[in-house]
Amino acid sequence: MITYRNANIKDLPAIVGTYNSTIPTRMVTADLEPASVESKVAWFNLHNPKTRPLWVVEYDGAYAGWISFTDFKSRHAYHKTSEIGIYLEEKFRGKGLGDACLKYAIEKCASLNITSLTGFIFGHNEPSLKLFYKHGFEKWAHMPGICDMEGILRDVIILGKKV
Numbered sequence: 001m002i003t004y005r006n007a008n009i010k011d012l013p014a015i016v017g018t019y020n021s022t023i024p025t026r027m028v029t030a031d032l033e034p035a036s037v038e039s040k041v042a043w044f045n046l047h048n049p050k051t052r053p054l055w056v057v058e059y060d061g062a063y064a065g066w067i068s069f070t071d072f073k074s075r076h077a078y079h080k081t082s083e084i085g086i087y088l089e090e091k092f093r094g095k096g097l098g099d100a101c102l103k104y105a106i107e108k109c110a111s112l113n114i115t116s117l118t119g120f121i122f123g124h125n126e127p128s129l130k131l132f133y134k135h136g137f138e139k140w141a142h143m144p145g146i147c148d149m150e151g152i153l154r155d156v157i158i159l160g161k162k163v
Helices: 010-025 038-045 098-106 125-132
Strands: 004-008 053-061 062-071 081-088 116-122 137-150 152-162
Touching: 004 098, 010 038, 010 053, 010 062, 010 081, 053 098, 062 098, 081 098, 098 125, 116 125, 125 152
Parallel strands: 081 116
Antiparallel strands: 004 053, 053 062, 062 081, 116 152, 137 152
């Protein structure tokens, strides 16, 4: 059984741990070095349960990962557009949990006053691209070679969906 709840500051070490576990794959984030919990406090505080939540995902009562909604841009005219991030613990990846998380997040957009949802995904991250396309996202932008992953230039694809 999958449950979702608003994250609290005590969850931040687990959230950062999950994030850091994706760095060596060079598939999910442009960070090249692990983040500290302290470095993520300001990011954590930008989340608001009513408009830009940070949810902890639990599977059968165990921490499994997190979902975040962040501002697409800081200017107010973009307030109905959000970027989504889904990060799962390694043992929960590839088992359909990401599919359930994305479906849940899309369903909650109306209550969050979000009308456009975006995802910034590396062009070589085929599992994430496949997941987002499955849920009706479309390619809104292709930014070739903009991310230098230690000498390997990677594309970033911006996917979007009207919700």
